[in-house]
Amino acid sequence: MINNWHVPRNKRKLYPVVDILSAFALQNLGDVWSSDINRQLDFEAILEEKGLKRPGPRRDRRGGGARTYESWLYALGLIFIDTESKQTRLTLVGEELINGSPPVPLMTNQLMKFQYPSPYSKRPRVRIHERFKIRPFRFLLRLLTDERLSEPSNRNFFGTSAIAIKKEGQKTTRKINANPYLNKREIGVIVSVEAENESEECYEYIVKRILEFRKYGYDILPPDFEKAFPSSTTGHRTKEKTIDALESNANVLINFLEYTQLIVRLTSSSPIFIPQDMIEVVKQIINDGSDLRKLDTRREFWQENFQRSFGLPPGMNRDNRTFREESVSENKVIERIIKNEFLALAREEPIDKVTADLIQHLGLKTGIPKQIISSTLNKFNVDTFGIFETKFIDMAFSGRELAEEFELATLEVFKKLGFNVRHIGNLGRNPDIWIESQDGFTGIIDNKAYRKFSIGHEHELKMINTYIPKYKESDEAFSFYMYISGGFSKNINRQLRNIYEQTGIAGCCITVYDLMRLLRLHQKKPISHAKLIEIFQSNLLLDTRHLANM
DSSP states (O other): OBOSOOOOOSSSSSTTHHHHHHHHHHHTTTSOOTTOHHHHHHHHHHHHHTTSSOOSOOSOTTSHHHHHHHHHHHHTTSEEEOTTTOOEEEOHHHHHHHTTOOHHHHHHHHHHHOOBSSTTTTSTTTOBOTTOBBOHHHHHHHHTTOGGGGOOOTTOTTOTTTEEEEEETTEEEEEEOOSOOBOHHHIIIIIHHHOOBOOHHHHHHHHHHHHHHHHHGGGGSOTTHHHHSOBTTTBOOOHHHHHHHHHHHHHHHHHHHHHTTSOEESSTTSOEEOOGGGHHHHHHHHTSOOOOOOOOTTSTTHHHHHHHHHTOOTTOOOOOOOOTTOOOOHHHHHHHHHHHHHHHHHTTSOOOSOOHHHHHHHHHHHOOOHHHHHHHHHTOOOOHHHHHHHHHHHHHTSTTTTHHHHHHHHHHHHHHTTOEEEEOGGGSSSOSEEEEOTTSOEEEEEEOOOSSBOOOHHHHHIIIIIIHHHHHHHOTTEEEEEEEESOBOTTHHHHHHHHHHHHSOEEEEEEHHHHHHHHHHHHHSOOOHHHHHHHHTSSEEEOHHHHTTO
């Protein structure tokens, strides 16, 4: 039995959810999943082929790896098991996801409804303790709106993002992060093990315990802490390993919540908090008057009924679909194959229209005639930008892990903006991307997969002494540089002006969020390169204020 909040950890982030669900739906269309080991092993092979699962020898030849992916989709309310036929089917929200609806609002809705108890929490291989009657992600958001939790740790467990100290002569001033915040330590060893329900009594108790933890740290944990929270697979473990496991699990909870864009953290080890522009959105969510779903395990259809209800999109009250007469036609299989490959491609690049090249690509991948692909895609109304955006944003916060993928994805964005582009980051002593406008101007882009990038001394020297001089001397059309990152420091505009003063070349910075906003604006109404070059030479961090006049 698992005695703490828990979610499947085979995928620690949510951005590949559409691809995995699409692959699962295609591979299990009209069949029974649970007892077919060959089908499960085939599903693993599909995930590896599409880069959704790390390839390698499978230690579990009984399909255990594939079942963890099924459990992930089941826990999120995207699939259910038909009680009578035993076939695994998509919930309505699962159908919307693979039919191209924007994934972030749908998955945000799912996480806000995610609860214990549930059919997932009662699965034999999961068995989360029955003391938990709570919606964990919603509970975390409520904590993040509590001003009492803006109080920093006296022992500074949470780094300089929580407390910044500045000495002025003999006087020391302390700057406190004004946002309520939580750290994975607090979530791991306090919230995820002690928050059992959504009562006021429980909530107040958790706030008190978090504040105690900030004062005294791990000393407030019971002496036999590890005995209460054993491993679900190996049983008893040391206190240190128990704490590590709980904090690792908390990090997955944070990753899931980050997908909603309702919270942020400055580095992978920083506390999480709600950005100012999302506070009202969060308050509306946590005060919507909803409650936990009832779970009556005495009824024959309890699992199916719960999952269908859990998997309802916003605004829908019932899932009235019947499947008894459903037959899987060849046309339906072909349509799913085309959609599956299309969604996989949409994860790698923003697709705004059906082109001959796109149809050619899908034809080569699937072997399906081009006219069938064309007619299928013309009926497939998909928010491909939303699918691409979720991965693009995740890459921008990944550090070195997905740095090259981030550069290549940025390449695709600027192609859609009409630029000629070239990836040069692998050539050494170069920025990441060279771009050329239709008007003949050229520029360079340096991607920084950081949550909060600052042009520190090393980065400044590279730009001033290496990158700009190289292109200034060799390219008469060279006229700007750009940094793209997940976020930027408050003094970034001053740093940009300093580079301009020393080189005579103007530049800008833009977050991945605003770059995607720029691309969406361009798709609605093409923006001239003359206008784009003008803002690229602004020596400013570009944001919604600058994009509003595009």
